[in-house]
Amino acid sequence: MLLATAERALGSALPISSTIPTLLAALTSAGAGVLVSPPGTGKTTLVPLALADAVEGRVVVAEPRRVAARAAARRMAWLLGEEVGDRVGYSVRGERRVGRRTRVEVVTTGLLVRRLLSDAELPGTAVVLLDECHERHLDTDLALAFSAEVRSALRPDLWLLAASATADSDRMAALLGNAPVIGADAPLFSVNPVWCPPTGPVDPPHGLRVDPRLLDHVASVVRRALAETTGDVLVFLPGAGEIEGVARRLSSVGAEVLRLHGRLSGRDQDAVLTGGRSRRRVVLSTSVAESSLTVPGVRCVVDAGLARVPRTDLSRGLSGLATVRVSSSSAHQRAGRAGREAPGVVYRCWSQAEHDRLPAHPAPEVDVADLTGFALSLAVWGSPDPATLPLPSQPPASAMAVARQTLQALGAVSDDGRVTDRGTRLTTAGVHPRLARALLDGAARVGARRSSEIVALLADDSLGGGTDDLAAAWRRLRNAGAGDPLAARWRDEVRRLRSAIPEGPVRDQADVPGDDLAAGLVTGLAFPERIARLRRTGGYLMSGGTGAGLSPGSGLTGISWLAVAVAQRQAGAQAARVRLAAAIDETTALEAGGEMLRTVDEVVWSGGDVVARQRDLLGSIVLSERPLKNPATPLVQEALRAGMEKEGLGLLRWTPAALHLRARLALLHRALDWPDVSDAALLERAQEWLLSARRRSDLQRVDLVQALRGLLDHRERAQLDALAPERIVVPSSSNIALTYSDDLTDPADPVLAVRLQEVFGWAAAPRIADGRVPVVLHLLSPAGRALAVTSDLESFWQNAYPGVRSEMRGRYPKHPWPDDPASAVPTKRTKHPARR
Known part of the structure; x- marks a missing residue:
């Protein structure tokens, strides 16, 4: 029995052991379940072995990261006293160690999704265990939804177990058909927090930039931890660049400094995750060490409090990574690394007050990432509308709309969202649909080998070695020796991609571009909206409409055309910063971006008048223009309208x-x-x-x-x-003009300026607009000076007129000032009229 063998190797039971009988009973009864188990309980290593004992077929364990998949398989194999590839194996992108006797296979969630898309019935698989579902990676969400549908419609015999380190269980249980929730006890060992914020000012992270003063502080906290604790120290940093920065700062520390991140080779990752070292270690890691794997010997964690997450600028078509503050749940998981084998301590490089303000959970990838690959997987599955699938949460509608537009431009989906034959071919490459398009179409233009080599570099820009010149990075990798870890990883990916390219015709040798142009052509096929031309005023304009600039001292400075592979725009910046690009000429730019070529009639307001021209465009880049004769009337009207708006x-x-x-x-x-x-x-x-x-x-x-x-x-x-008269006839028979307000947003009531004697006999002021608007009377003296302003004439006669009469009749004795103006005869003359 696999579980019994593993427990004997451990020498003592892990917290998960007491839960396994309940778990197996629940799966036997319901066929699906949710396992809530904190880090350190043994769920990743013991539960798969227990499942393998209970079923006939293979147990497939899906981990969100390659390093975790490899580590979990190696740990289980060690517990069985076997080599990886015997009864426990793994499959990750570019590497597979599985044999005929394999009962437990650990895979990445991305690989599981591709298997489901290839053959949804998963023949030979008896159990699917989805680990770390709480991390909410895109592939994990898809694997959960697809597996749930498979169990419901095709494989009711398939056991499906979702495992999570946090208690977000009700939602997952509902997705699995109200499956039972099984909880495991927490780890046995406590972790004591130590708050150690920087003593001086440190700028918050901005894009990919982390203040070097924070790295100084992290290094000093590591030295403090080494002095105050025993055992190995695990340090969490946001990315490989920060890991190298802290490693340099610790070059003289009295311990072995190791790196752990997803860009390392499998051999280097294995070296970190293997115990038995006599010398004390400091392991500098990204978030890959948060869950799913144990770094042996760790008794202390130092947490910089930062994480690197995907971000997508939908309006500019730019995707990349951003550095953010860690969530409280992630900080808890990181701290738990120190308590897996004994009581531990976590040094947090922030204050407790800051900790209380952290977000509870990290944002799911579906909320912030590029959804092009996600949308293509849905289309291949036959469910283009994500609302029809049991997903943990629905993607943003705007991001899905952009993803579908991208897929339509690639020819991967039809107008109704259904996958095309080309879309199915793109899926088999196992890379982003843009890169798959570049791989397949580029092979016909530059050859399968070169296309694979370029796309392998585009798929992992860290292989560039720090240069922004893609062709130079390509040449370096080609010429690197066998001991270069970056080149070894690149060559592995090249072999995998090359196997995904079907044999097909290649253009005539005379038309095949040289290496530099080939790099740009393939890059442009992947990212046509990032083809960029040098502006006369400096900087570049990308065909998608976004400005871009090179870093100071770049070897690409002054190049007229670029095919940009990586560009990142910081919040508030006017232009994006080019991180990786290839120099091209205009012919290559037009070939790579052919789908964006168009000729438009453009009529605009420019220089104070209408300008009509016909333009040849590559996206937003103007290739040429000429005057346009007899432009269409609607275009002219729109230009005039724009001029008046301006x-x-x-x-x-x-x-x-x-x-x-x-x-x-x-x-x-x-x-x-x-x-x-x-x-x-x-x-x-x-x-x-x-x-x-x-x-x-x-x-x-x-x-x-x-x-x-x-x-x-x-x-x-x-x-x-009738409703808004220009003039009004007053009782004296004068036809007097109304004055209307020039306030167009909230016009005042209209004004009628008239001598007081001309309105004798009026009991009330007139009203216009169907009686809804009173006319304001400006009652004038014989000399034309205002005596009163009113729209309530009856009140004026009764209350104000006696005073006016008393004051005015001595000043203007030739004009009538009757006691009862409402019944007096109106007049324009100076003589006293006879009474009625």
């Missing part, structure tokens, strides 16, 4: 009649919801009144009175003068 409606000739009509219409818009005549509204309907204008000078000839009346329907034109 320079204002003062470009038009606003006559007094037009201004007066506009003011009347603004009042009716306020009162009766007639058409809006604000600047924004007029520009919105510009095509209705710019029919004859072709250039700036034509705007002065637009008849704005007719244009404004043209915005009204037949009924409104008929009612305009």
Whole structure:
């Protein structure tokens, strides 16, 4: 029995051992389950062996990282006293150690997804164990959803177990058909936290940049930990660059300094994960050591508190990594590394107050990553709509829309999202769909070997060795000796990619480009929107519309055309920084970016007038242009509209009649919801009144009175003068003009300025707009000076007029000042009229 053999090798039971009978009973009954087990309980090593004892077929264990898959297989094989590849084996990208007797196979979740897409029934597999589901990698989410569908529709005999180190169990159990949840005890050993924030100022991480002062501090904390603790020290850092920086700072420390990250060769990873060293070790690791594997001998953890996560700029088509603060759940997992074998201590390079403000969990990859490969997997599975699958959470709609657009441009999916034959071929390459397209199409242009070599470098830009010149990095890898670890890893990937290229015709030898152009051509096929041309003003413009610049001192400076492989734009920056690119010529740029070539008629407002031109474009890059004769009217109108948006409606000739009509219409818009005549509204309907204008000078000839009346329907034109009259006849028979407000957004009530004697006999002020708007009377003295302002004439006669009469009749004795103005005869004359 495999489990019994492993437990004898351990010499003592692990916390998971007491849970295994309950787990097996649950799987026997329900066929699926969720195992919640903290780090250090033994779930990754003992549970697969127990499952293998309970079933006839193979147990497939899926880990999110290659280093974890290799380590788990090696640990189980050691417990059985065997070599990897006997009853326990592993399969990762580019490497497989599995034999005829293999009962437990550890794979990466990405490889499991490809197997499911190739043959969903998983013949020969009796159990699928998905480890570390809480980490929410894209491939883990897909593997969970696909496996759940397989169990439901094709393989009800398949046991499916989702394992997690955190208690987010209810959601996963629901995805597996309300499967039972089984919990395991926590590790036996406690971990004591020590808070040690930097004493001086340290800048927060920005993009990929980490303040060197933080690395200084981490190195000093490691020295402190070595002095205060025993055993090996595991140090968590965000990336390989920071690992090298801290390693340099620890060059004189009295311990062996080792690196652990996903870019190392399998042999170097194995060396770190193997115990039995006599000398004390400091292991500098990325988040690969958070879960799924044990670094033996560790009694102390030093945590820099940072993690590197994927980020996608959807608007610019740029993807990359960003450095962020670690989540509290990840910090807890990291600390647990110190308590796997004995009580331990964690030195956290931040304060407890900062810890209390950390996010509870890291963001799932589906929320922040490029979803092109994710969307292609859904299409190959036959479920382009993610809502139809039992996924832990749904992807953002905007990111899925961009992913589908990319796949359609690659010819991988049809308009309805279904996978094409080409999409299926792209999936088999085991790389991002963009790189798969470059691999297959590039092989026909530059040959299978060179295409594989270039794509292997594009798939892992760390192989570049620090240069931003892709062709130079390619030459270095080609010429490197057998002992170069980067070159060895690159050659392994080249062999794997080469096997994915079907035999096919290659262009005539005379047309095959040299190595430098081949590197650019394949890169451009992968990222056509990153083909870039040098600007006259400096820097580059990429065909996708984003500006880009080279790092100071780059060997690519001054090159007219680049095929950019990696570019990253920091938050707030105007342009992206080119990290890896190949020099190309214009012919190669046009070949690689052929799908982005177009000729457009462009009519714009430029230099204060309409400019019409025809442009040949590579995306956003202007290749050539020439004047455009007789441009289409809608394009001209749009350019004029843009000009008026920029320079204002003062470009038009606003006559007094037009201004007066506009003011009347603004009042009716306020009162009766007639058409809006604000600047924004007029520009919105510009095509209705710019029919004859072709250039700036034509705007002065637009008849704005007719244009404004043209915005009204037949009924409104008929009612305009009644609802918003230009003049009003007062009791004296004078026909006096109304003054309308020039405030177009919130017009005031209209004003009627009239001598007081001319409105005798009016009991109330008039109202317009179907009685909804009062007219404001400016009542004037015989000399034309304002005596009162009112829209409540009845109140004025009763309350204010007696005072006005008393003051004014001595000053203007020739004018009438009757006791009862409401019943008096109105007059324009100076003589006293007879009473009625």
